[in-house]
Amino acid sequence: MKLHADRPDQFSITAYGPGWIAVNGERHSGALLLSAFAGVRPWACPRFEDLAAGHFEAVLTLDPVPPEVVLFGSGSRLRFAHPALLRPLFERRIGVETMDTAAACRTFNILAAEGRSVVAALFVD
Template sequence: MKLHTDPASALNTVTAYGDGYIEVNQVRFSHAVAFGPEGTVAEWPVQAAAEITTSLLQQAAGLSETRRDPLDFLDEPEGGSPAHGIGPEVLIVGTGGRQRLLSQEVLRPLLMAGIGVEVMDTQAAARTYNILMAEGRRVIVALLPTQGDLPA
């Protein structure tokens, strides 16, 4: 399916998707990708939704795996930004042609860091990302291409 976008936009936008590919800014990718409104479109080393781990979600969201003490905010200067203000507000995960829910164990570390995680099929994820990105939200998307498993 071809999506239409504002051609003057300098932000990363999903411009199309189909069986076996995702197109971002009119560049076609045949592998999983992760990106936000600005920056590079990175290859995401996932072949299937069953392979998604906490570490891979953190990688997609641009987070380091270092553990943060939940009481560190007590040492921050008054009015300082919270730790979760650094990362995205939401990580959208497109799991291919069908929605494949992820376990709470996999999601918990991101939720504890203040990052919402929405899991949906890749088509819905691409459309949702484009809407949130256009609204100026801090959003990251990780998309698996569909592999001919689109619902009829």
């Protein structure tokens, strides 16, 4: 069953598995930042344990306009970043939803298809 129309002008997650995420058919094996309109780029934080506030500030540089919401995919299991690390987003009134990376991939596609301004910050493990 097709739930929404494809939008060829957007980036979407086309598949994912242990150790990789495919964006528009291209596989990526490291942590990444993804915007439906600006595309994908490596995230400078390779592991959850290395998270710092500056890593979340990088989310703000993807699109010319800050996103409505950031989906934080914490890897193969649900882990929450310390609230102090999310301060750069909270100060700009940007919502943050934390979930495992598989759930973040699915949620990203749904929100992007609705035309929402969404960025995903995803750990791949």
